[in-house]
Amino acid sequence: MALLEVIDLTKDFGGVAANNRISLEIEKGEIIGLIGPNGAGKTTLFNCIVGYHKPDKGEILFKDKNITGLKPFQTNREGIGRTFQIMSISGDLTLLENVMIGSFCKTSDRRVARQEAAEILNLLELQEVSEAYMNELPVATQKRVGLAMALATKPELLMLDEVASGLNPKETEEIVALLQKIYGMKGLTLFLTEHVMEVVMPISQRIVVLDGGQKIAEGIPQDIANNERVIKAYLGDKYVKGRKN
């Protein structure tokens, strides 16, 4: 049984097919990368699964339950966590309190929420800044806080939207290591969309490629790196022809 199953998902925006009959399956415990050039439909697919957009056609099954059209807070309660490219959160609250908001998803007890939030901050090596405010922190740390908040809701499937955007190579390396650590410890299933290949290639067990709203390839990272359609989508026809010569 697949953990997440997307069947023939279609989403139009005023005549532009952002997602066109996309199907994919994610098994429990997998790390799946979703890549594609700008405008390929990655974020739309994410938003359809999580519930920010309602698909025009198709179905989304999570643990065999049809979750098509559920609202984001409902899909979260089903077990899908999600981070944003920019996680705008409350500047009036400390990091610990922000993460507590995530913990409150599963408990009403403030003390339990506080305890769990502190544990997650420890896991993400943020304990030293737990009393700091969001606007006092660098982008890399803010990204980790976003991750901590999503983790606090205890998801089974964690969807990461451009977790490395805006980070320098060293910070990118660190966040990849952190993702691997979380994956190992929590037994999560990760689904990440990313521009930065240095993140997707080493970490993903399988990669799905979108272009122009359609799925153009799927496979292990090595195959994807050599796939002609993928290279064409990223670098254009000329590059592919040049390679053949």
Place this chain on the structure above:
Amino acid sequence: MPIKTLKDALSFRDLPVWERIGFILFIIFCLIFPWITKGGFAQAVMIQFLIFCLYGLGWNLIGGYGGQVALGQAKNVGMSAYTVALLMVRWDIPFWVSTPMGVIVATVESFILGSFLFRLRGHYFAIATIAVSLVWQQLFINWNFVGGARGIELPLKETPNFLYMQFSSPIYYHYFAFLLVMGAIFYMNWFRKSKLGYQLRAITSSEDVSESLGINAHWVKVKAYCITGVFAGMGGAFYTVYYNYIDPFSVMHLELSIMIALMTMIGGAGSMWGPIIGAMILIPLDRYLGAWLGGRGIIGVDFMIYAVMVMVISAYEPRGIWGIIEKAQRKR
């Protein structure tokens, strides 16, 4: 769980020492006020201050912590005030029975309206709350059963009567209002540390992010709006027995809603003490200045001073006077 809740409500340990000292001074001031003042006017202003504290503390929930510009607090006050007045006048039902009914009416009305209005966001929501308030006021002005524009007058009992909250001295009203405000403060102290408090603040910064954290933003806002209704309902019920007279211009007026919102914003919306600070400054200013200038035939200047103050403070620090105080404390 109830013991933990009570502990959270009564414990101010997480606040800095100077805040706790300020709170104790506030309590002492309220307790001794009737004994250190002689004038009836001063005591009346003090009771008005306490009523506005109650309104403001309630509005702060949805307007401050929740960040929703809800300009309809007056209709909640009015709903409860009218329910209490009607029950007392038409069916002779004592204050202690009619007040819970009034609060329930205000809360149910908030629930029904909130369920619809919170489908709107931002300015649209604010405009809708104003529109609804105006509709309610017009209905009450033209509805004979509730006294129309003439309002309702509560008959005076021959002797002071605890059941109907009719006392011979304003001191009793003062202490009753003080108790209500203390209850509201303890509630808010629990609230700011509660799940609902955190969720509401998360929604203020981003509804999309908070939904991804399992928060049903619509329902959380409706809940907060209902609690705001409870506070306003208590205030409205007290207002009725204190003045023994209500009409659609005193308890249903848009001006009252705006006053409550502005007062909280000046004091510091989204902070524990903001509404109290706002009321502490604006109510005496409004009443004394209004009386003083009105006595000299200069009508309306007090409103101008009031408006300039709002502009200056909000330009300097959007989080109001409490924001200024906090900034100063952090610099130390």
